[in-house]
Amino acid sequence: MSWKTWSLKKSVWVFHVNTGACNNCDIEIVNLLTPKFDVERFGMKLVGSPRHADALLVTGVVTRQAAPRLKEVYRQTPKPCVVFAIGACACDKGIFHAGYHVVGPVDKIVREEDPNAIIAYVPGCPPKPEAMISGVVKALSAL
Amino acid sequence: MNKKELDNKLSGIRDKLLGVEQTSEKRMYLPCEAENCYSVCKFLFEEVGCRFVIVTGIDAEDCFELLYHFSYDQLGCIVTVKTFIHDRDNPSIESIAQILPGAEWIEREIHDELGIEFKNHPNMRRLILADDWPEGVYPLRKDTKK
Numbered sequence: 001m002s003w004k005t006w007s008l009k010k011s012v013w014v015f016h017v018n019t020g021a022c023n024n025c026d027i028e029i030v031n032l033l034t035p036k037f038d039v040e041r042f043g044m045k046l047v048g049s050p051r052h053a054d055a056l057l058v059t060g061v062v063t064r065q066a067a068p069r070l071k072e073v074y075r076q077t078p079k080p081c082v083v084f085a086i087g088a089c090a091c092d093k094g095i096f097h098a099g100y101h102v103v104g105p106v107d108k109i110v111r112e113e114d115p116n117a118i119i120a121y122v123p124g125c126p127p128k129p130e131a132m133i134s135g136v137v138k139a140l141s142a143l
Numbered sequence: 144m145n146k147k148e149l150d151n152k153l154s155g156i157r158d159k160l161l162g163v164e165q166t167s168e169k170r171m172y173l174p175c176e177a178e179n180c181y182s183v184c185k186f187l188f189e190e191v192g193c194r195f196v197i198v199t200g201i202d203a204e205d206c207f208e209l210l211y212h213f214s215y216d217q218l219g220c221i222v223t224v225k226t227f228i229h230d231r232d233n234p235s236i237e238s239i240a241q242i243l244p245g246a247e248w249i250e251r252e253i254h255d256e257l258g259i260e261f262k263n264h265p266n267m268r269r270l271i272l273a274d275d276w277p278e279g280v281y282p283l284r285k286d287t288k289k
Contacts, residue, residue: 063273064273064275064276065273065274100282100283100287101272101273101282
């Protein structure tokens with residue numbers, strides 16, 4: 001394990017990107033920070049800039065307007081970083097699959113920018129906070 | 144204020160309507176042609192005292208339908224002005240945003256999605272489509288392919 005990966009797995013700071021979600025997944029993400037789940041005990045916290053982040057939490061299907069912005073946010077995140085596709089829409093378009101403004105699920109857009117991106121999927125509509133914690137743990141232990 | 148007074152007030156624009164449909168105590172439809180829509184909405188707002196709610200745009204294949212929803216709060220009755228635009232190549236209608244600024248954004252949205260021109264709209268810019276969306280493609284028209 002390189003020292004970069006080793007240091008990535010400690011105290012993951014996350015940046016939250018909404019690429020066109022209905023806000024339900026976003027509420028569940030905020031729920032992670034409440035005293036009941038309190039992910040800050042693992043050193044995880046939401047940061048205000050992708051330049052400070054180790055992981056991106058992407059919610060929602062990627063719309064035509066949001067796709068170049070998601071790529072830009074991914075470009076600005078220091079590598080190595082992990083992209084978490086949170087929710088059914090981010091994983092595979094979900095109920096919006098036939099929408100005229102939809103360009104693709106999160107993994108497709110991020111892979112256009114970086115084919116070797118590390119992407120973890122947490123399905124659900126919205127996923128439970130427990131599922132998100134489990135997804136993060138599984139992704140980090142697979143690194 | 145009761146139902147009778149609402150009916151009496153509406154008699155002032157009866158000649159501009161194609162009819163009056165009352166489906167229940169709290170729901171009323173006023174079908175009219177596109178050229179009369181502005182004056183009917185103005186009458187409902189200024190003379191009757193209805194509150195503007197929202198506009199619905201529908202592509203009905205042979206024409207475009209615009210449903211202007213008003214609420215008559217004293218009776219809790221929703222009054223809907225149902226307008227038909229038959230010209231599919233150049234659909235246009237008078238904007239009601241001149242008298243009802245609250246209608247400005249929904250008219251811009253309908254212009255984006257269905258391509259209906261609102262005449263004398265104060266600020267007809269793109270509202271909800273992506274910046275790189277091609278001009279002249281209206282996603283919610285029935286004949287638009289994805």
